[in-house]
Amino acid sequence: MRNDVSHILFSEEDIANRIMVLGDAITRDYADKADDGIVLVTVLRGGAIFMADLARAIRLPVEIDFMAVSSYGSGMKSSGVVRILKDLSSSIEGKHVIVVEDIIDSGLTLSYLLKNLSARNPASIEVAALLRKKTESQSDVRSIYTGFECPDEFIVGYGLDYQERYRNLPYIAVLSSEHNE
Numbered sequence: 001m002r003n004d005v006s007h008i009l010f011s012e013e014d015i016a017n018r019i020m021v022l023g024d025a026i027t028r029d030y031a032d033k034a035d036d037g038i039v040l041v042t043v044l045r046g047g048a049i050f051m052a053d054l055a056r057a058i059r060l061p062v063e064i065d066f067m068a069v070s071s072y073g074s075g076m077k078s079s080g081v082v083r084i085l086k087d088l089s090s091s092i093e094g095k096h097v098i099v100v101e102d103i104i105d106s107g108l109t110l111s112y113l114l115k116n117l118s119a120r121n122p123a124s125i126e127v128a129a130l131l132r133k134k135t136e137s138q139s140d141v142r143s144i145y146t147g148f149e150c151p152d153e154f155i156v157g158y159g160l161d162y163q164e165r166y167r168n169l170p171y172i173a174v175l176s177s178e179h180n181e
C-alpha cells in the first residue's frame with residue numbers, strides 16, 4: 001500500500017467480485033430489453049474505469065456513451081453547480097439507459113444528470129454506482145445497482161481522484177490525513 005493512502009476499503013478482488021454480481025443482475029434484468037437498445041452512459045472521468053469492467057460483466061449487447069460533467073474541480077467539496085463539459089455522442093430516445101457512476105456523495109451530480117437525461121425520452125433510466133457514501137445530506141437518488149456503501153471520508157482509487165491523481169489505483173482507499181484536510 002502507498003504511504004499517501006491511509007487504509008484500503010475495497011481490494012481489487014472485492015471490486016472484481018462485486019462487479020460480477022452487478023453484471024449478472026443487469027444481464028438478468030435487461031435480457032428482454034436488449035432489442036430496444038441498452039446504453040451505458042458513463043460519467044467521465046471517474047466512472048470510466050468502473051464502466052470498463054461492468055460492461056464486460058454484462059452478457060448482453062450494450063452501447064457505451066460518455067458525458068463529462070464536473071462539480072468538484074480539483075477540490076474535495078462539491079461546488080453545487082454541475083456543468084456539462086461533454087454531451088452524449090448519440091441519441092438515447094427509446095433506449096434503456098443505465099447511468100454508470102463511480103460514487104454518489106452529495107447526489108447532486110446524479111440528480112442533475114437524471115433530470116437532464118430523462119428529458120430526452122429514454123425507454124427507461126436506472127443508475128449503477130460503484131460506491132454510495134453514507135452522508136447526512138444526500139439528495140434522494142435511486143441507484144438499483146450499487147456496489148458498496150462507503151464511509152463519509154474522501155475516497156480515492158479505481159477512477160476516483162484527488163487533484164487528478166490516484167485514479168489508476170486498482171483498489172479503493174481513504175487518503176491519508178496529511179492530504180485529507
Ligand SMILES: O=P(O)(O)OC[C@H]1O[C@H](OP(=O)(O)OP(=O)(O)O)[C@H](O)[C@@H]1O
Binds near residue numbers: 045071106161
Ligand atoms: O454525488 P456528488 O457529490 O455530486 O459527487 C459525485 C461526483 O463527483 C465526482 O466527479 P467530479 O466532479 O470530481 O469529476 P471527475 O469524475 O472528473 O473526478 C464523481 O466522479 C461523481 O461524478
Ligand SMILES: Nc1nc2[nH]cnc2c(=O)[nH]1
Binds near residue numbers: 103153156160161162
Ligand atoms: N475522489 C473523490 N471524488 C469524490 N466526489 C465526490 N465524493 C468524492 C470522494 O469521496 N472522492
Ligand SMILES: [Mg+2]
Binds near residue numbers: 073160161
Ligand atoms: Mg473528481
